[in-house]
Amino acid sequence: MNINYFLTLSTRKIFLLLVLTPIIMQLALVNIVQAVSDERLYYFLFFIFWLLCFPYFYWLNAAVRFLYNNKKNNNFKIDFINFKISLLVNLITVFNFIFxxxxxxxxxxxGESPNINIIGFMGFIQFIGVVSFAYNGYFISKLxxxxxxxxxxxxxDISGNFILFSFPLASVWIIQGKIRKMLGDV
Structure with missing residues (x-):
């Protein structure tokens, strides 16, 4: 069985790789952003902020795919492609928020004022992201x-996990623990 490297790690290592390392790098980038006067470099640094979110979304996709492929019964009626689309929407929403x-x-x-139409459009994308985020929590909780x-x-049956998945740290803890338990059985 081909198992993703991230799935074999302990929960503490996942926290270190997916949560703490990007936060430390973002704190360093914030200091650089404050010193930058070139607008292109300024937006490039915010693009790097967005790239720091990729490992979490990659891990989440790999973890849910592993759980989905190893389900033992057919009572789960939600298609995995819906989850992948929702995860992509979340990634775009994070990109939208950072920019x-x-x-x-x-x-x-x-001293100028921002364009209200751009702010309204970005707000609409954020609303779609909230709905997508809730769908991801529902999908994973139900799985x-x-x-x-x-x-x-x-x-x-899923309400407790659904609320906990509003916090990414809790979702990492629960999902990785479940995977490690399943890998011990495999």
Whole structure:
């Protein structure tokens, strides 16, 4: 069985690679952004902020694919392609948010006011991202409950994990623990 490298790591190593390392790098980049006066370099640094989110989304895709492929029953009726599309929408939403922040910060020193139409469009994309984020939490919660209970699940069965998946640190902890438990069985 071909298993992704990230899935074999302990939860602490996943935290270090997917959460703490990008945060430390972002703190260093914030200091660089404050010193930059060239607008192209300024936006390039915010693009790097976005790239630091890729390992988390890659791990989440690999982890959910592993869980989805190893489910033992057919009571799970949601298609995996919907999850992948929703994950892509979340990645685009993070990109939108980071450039929204960069766009707003670019007006702080100039004294000009930002374009309301651009802000409205970015706000709409953020709303779509919130819906997509909720769908991802629902999909993963339902998948984990289906794996645990091995029966058709209802919202009352998944509500606890659904709320916990609003916090990415909790989702990493729960999903990676479940995968490590399954790998011990495999």
């Amino acid at each position: 929204f922040v960069a766009y707003i910060f670019s007006f702080i020193d100039s 984990l409950a289906t794996l645990d209970l091995e029966k058709k699940v209802y919202f009352s």
